Amino acid sequence: MPRFSEKSLTILATCDERLQRICMELIRQYDVKIIQGFRGQMDQEKAVKEGKSKKHWPMSKHNQHPSIAVDVVPFPIDWEDRERFFYMAGLFMAIANFMGIGIRWGGDWDRDKDFDDQRFDDLPHIELISN
Template sequence: MYSFSSNSYEELMTCHRDWMVICLELINFIDFSIFEGHRGEYAQNKAVADGKSELRWPLSKHNQYPSMAIDMGPYFAELKNTDWNDLSAFAAFAGAVLVTAKRLYIAGDITHQVIWGGDWDSDGRTLDHKFRDYPHFELTEENVWNL
């Protein structure tokens, strides 16, 4: 069983309850890091300037409190870090997040569905988007899973 670093846990505590439920379930099976939950005005506008977001403050779901968005990705013990160049690892991780979230939603344990920044329209294709944000996930009230 894996556990969160203090940084990951602190970021998780800035997020919506549904993210807490999803992440606490997922950490039982996959080692991962939470990079960012809530983002203030300076951090949001810096993310835009750095090309990591397209939405200026206060339009990102990261800007709500608690945060409806979370940035996270796989952690590799042998690297003692995330491999930011391993997009396949991010996609595999996203699959685990989405399956976990869907199972918890169907069970009634969470109230929102989840969108991944690598597949904004949830159609299973990643190359049909000009902006791909592989660590990014959002809670949504939309019926993206066609349930």
């Protein structure tokens, strides 16, 4: 059974407990790595500059403490293998749905299940939303 590294657990601890619960269930089923939870002002502006985020500080859901967004990647990491991100996101959404937790995935911002209508793909990104 996969398990989180200490680094992933440390990052995950900066996130809302609902995201922590979903991620702890996800790792039981699929090997993933947590790469971002809370993001401070300098890191947020760096993410914008690098094209990894469209939101300036403090407008990202990563900027709240605890963070209401988490970035998760299938492990081992292969940024070119989009299908693994889609599979992971499906598991994440199913777990969240079972737990009654509303989420939005960065590969389907409008939540219409049409993955080809996005202007900005952020496949690792998962954020909490109101149900």
